Amino acid sequence: MNSEASYADWIAVDWGTSQVRAWAMRNAKPVAEAQSDQGMGTLAKDAFEAALLALIEPWLGAQRITVVACGMVGARQGWAEARYADVPCSPVSQSQTQPHVRDARLDVHILPGLCQRTPADVMRGEETQIAGFLAQNPGFDGVICLPGTHTKWAQISAGEVISFRTFMTGEFFALLSKSSVLRHSLAKGWDEDAFAQAISDGLSKPEAMASRFFSLRAESLLADLDGATATARLSGLLLGAELAAARPYWLGQRVALIGNATLSAHYTTALGLQGVAAETADATEVTLAGLRAAYEQIKEHVS
Amino acid sequence: MNSEASYADWIAVDWGTSQVRAWAMRNAKPVAEAQSDQGMGTLAKDAFEAALLALIEPWLGAQRITVVACGMVGARQGWAEARYADVPCSPVSQSQTQPHVRDARLDVHILPGLCQRTPADVMRGEETQIAGFLAQNPGFDGVICLPGTHTKWAQISAGEVISFRTFMTGEFFALLSKSSVLRHSLAKGWDEDAFAQAISDGLSKPEAMASRFFSLRAESLLADLDGATATARLSGLLLGAELAAARPYWLGQRVALIGNATLSAHYTTALGLQGVAAETADATEVTLAGLRAAYEQIKEHVS
Numbered sequence: 001m002n003s004e005a006s007y008a009d010w011i012a013v014d015w016g017t018s019q020v021r022a023w024a025m026r027n028a029k030p031v032a033e034a035q036s037d038q039g040m041g042t043l044a045k046d047a048f049e050a051a052l053l054a055l056i057e058p059w060l061g062a063q064r065i066t067v068v069a070c071g072m073v074g075a076r077q078g079w080a081e082a083r084y085a086d087v088p089c090s091p092v093s094q095s096q097t098q099p100h101v102r103d104a105r106l107d108v109h110i111l112p113g114l115c116q117r118t119p120a121d122v123m124r125g126e127e128t129q130i131a132g133f134l135a136q137n138p139g140f141d142g143v144i145c146l147p148g149t150h151t152k153w154a155q156i157s158a159g160e161v162i163s164f165r166t167f168m169t170g171e172f173f174a175l176l177s178k179s180s181v182l183r184h185s186l187a188k189g190w191d192e193d194a195f196a197q198a199i200s201d202g203l204s205k206p207e208a209m210a211s212r213f214f215s216l217r218a219e220s221l222l223a224d225l226d227g228a229t230a231t232a233r234l235s236g237l238l239l240g241a242e243l244a245a246a247r248p249y250w251l252g253q254r255v256a257l258i259g260n261a262t263l264s265a266h267y268t269t270a271l272g273l274q275g276v277a278a279e280t281a282d283a284t285e286v287t288l289a290g291l292r293a294a295y296e297q298i299k300e301h302v303s
Numbered sequence: 304m305n306s307e308a309s310y311a312d313w314i315a316v317d318w319g320t321s322q323v324r325a326w327a328m329r330n331a332k333p334v335a336e337a338q339s340d341q342g343m344g345t346l347a348k349d350a351f352e353a354a355l356l357a358l359i360e361p362w363l364g365a366q367r368i369t370v371v372a373c374g375m376v377g378a379r380q381g382w383a384e385a386r387y388a389d390v391p392c393s394p395v396s397q398s399q400t401q402p403h404v405r406d407a408r409l410d411v412h413i414l415p416g417l418c419q420r421t422p423a424d425v426m427r428g429e430e431t432q433i434a435g436f437l438a439q440n441p442g443f444d445g446v447i448c449l450p451g452t453h454t455k456w457a458q459i460s461a462g463e464v465i466s467f468r469t470f471m472t473g474e475f476f477a478l479l480s481k482s483s484v485l486r487h488s489l490a491k492g493w494d495e496d497a498f499a500q501a502i503s504d505g506l507s508k509p510e511a512m513a514s515r516f517f518s519l520r521a522e523s524l525l526a527d528l529d530g531a532t533a534t535a536r537l538s539g540l541l542l543g544a545e546l547a548a549a550r551p552y553w554l555g556q557r558v559a560l561i562g563n564a565t566l567s568a569h570y571t572t573a574l575g576l577q578g579v580a581a582e583t584a585d586a587t588e589v590t591l592a593g594l595r596a597a598y599e600q601i602k603e604h605v606s
Contacts, residue, residue: 084525116521117526119518120522120528121517122524150484150517166514166521167517168513168517175479175483180471181471206509206510207548207550209512209548210471210549211422211470215422217425218419218425241513244510244511245510245512246513247510
């Protein structure tokens with residue numbers, strides 16, 4: 001694809017904490033793609049432009065080109081702070097931030113995240129995926145769940161994000177499975193029945209949650225609990241706790257999932273057990289659709 | 304004290320995962336003390352005897368001496384496995400394990416931990432503290448809570464441990480405050496009001512627990528939440544979740560706390576807010592009293 005990339009109309013960038021992905025876009029479609037590990041977390045303020053050029057230089061012509069970026073690149077410690085928009089609001093904001101650039105070929109726009117004052121919450125990047133999903137599903141009214149390190153649940157109505165909540169479920173799982181005493185009792189693999197049972201336990205007695213984790217360790221010592229079963233049960237306990245706290249977001253609601261395939265499948269199973277048939281959308285596709293919606297708004301604003 | 308140590312009757316050892324402490328005992332009192340970082344987690348099976356000698360060699364005479372050790376030294380991956388005793392049972396078991404030793408001066412006895420089949424749970428070391436507390440408080444009927452990395456709640460009746468539960472609260476706090484995204488929002492210090500409020504939130508709506516953690520991060524970004532307040536609130540949320548799950552252990556019960564001063568003070572405050580006036584005991588004192596109870600049983604058995 002790279003040979004055609006110099007005909008790009010604009011460039012889309014998803015710049016997270018640990019990774020950055022860029023796409024050369026023409027006629028609203030990606031014609032080339034590049035990525036690196038130069039995430040926001042690895043870069044000083046003055047290193048972002050070079051990190052971007054390292055990815056997109058092959059796509060640049062003589063003309064100035066618009067670059068639209070979402071994610072942690074707009075955090076306070078990122079390239080340039082793109083201040084949060086307050087919910088309720090549209091997930092595509094009017095007010096992008098344009099960082100100072102030395103290379104005259106670049107016209108960079110960083111999209112802001114969303115914030116909620118009470119209960120306090122923030123997102124950066126997910127709002128663009130929500131915007132993309134809504135561009136693909138106009139008139140969607142319901143809840144969008146974005147599973148990940150920090151899973152987001154967002155209530156959507158009339159094209160706006162009304163409220164949202166973040167759950168650290170993915171980060172909890174990573175810490176517990178890699179760095180806690182439970183690591184000795186977990187192994188690769190999966191046990192769907194144990195997962196389902198743990199979700200049900202978590203949902204039916206959420207107040208007992210805190211006592212269940214160490215039992216995985218004890219059962220492995222006392223009864224040789226299988227490592228894959230323990231992994232599935234830990235995942236189910238954490239997801240059960242999340243579903244208990246997020247109940248107002250999914251109970252009786254239309255729910256769409258945006259995330260990687262494995263994680264979305266776990267959420268689909270968990271919600272299915274509660275009688276909720278969740279729709280799913282591909283994370284990369286909706287990210288691109290959201291960046292495109294922002295690009296179109298920028299073009300309109302200029303013309 | 305060291306000059307008198309060679310008159311020791313026996314030697315007491317508390318051998319945990321990361322540390323080992325030893326005391327030369329005479330007339331049931333410690334006359335010398337030594338400790339090192341050669342915890343169970345740092346030693347191969349054949350390195351325990353040397354690690355012990357490095358601590359107690361100055362106290363050894365020509366006579367064979369009894370060494371009584373509790374804690375993770377008796378785990379499967381420790382010096383020699385001291386198999387768990389099943390609750391309900393006395394916290395001082397009849398069946399110590401005697402590892403093979405090369406030095407003829409040493410007569411080493413390792414105390415077993417306790418286990419519970421359903422719900423699965425284990426302890427190693429805490430049973431000796433419980434035994435020591437009961438030796439000092441004969442006839443105690445109620446609940447003993449041992450705050451720590453893995454906090455234990457144990458129900459005691461007629462000198463026996465009836466049931467117990469482990470909470471990973473201390474380990475959760477360490478992981479979240481040092482290794483999660485929350486570390487950016489926490490600082491040293493304390494806020495007693497925030498702590499109390501978070502405990503109350505956790506206890507009154509335990510099902511909402513999983514949504515509260517990320518708010519600490521968001522509130523620090525949006526409203527400059529004070530780092531010490533965030534630390535106290537995180538601690539309170541975790542302790543609130545523990546108290547919600549441990550409610551049958553403390554509600555309407557006589558409760559005694561065994562642990563370090565700071566942690567015990569937090570538990571005293573938290574329980575006090577629920578109307579429970581907890582007694583406290585010094586961890587080192589009850590450990591020594593428990594090892595002494597075991598030593599007396601060993602002597603009796605021999606004579």
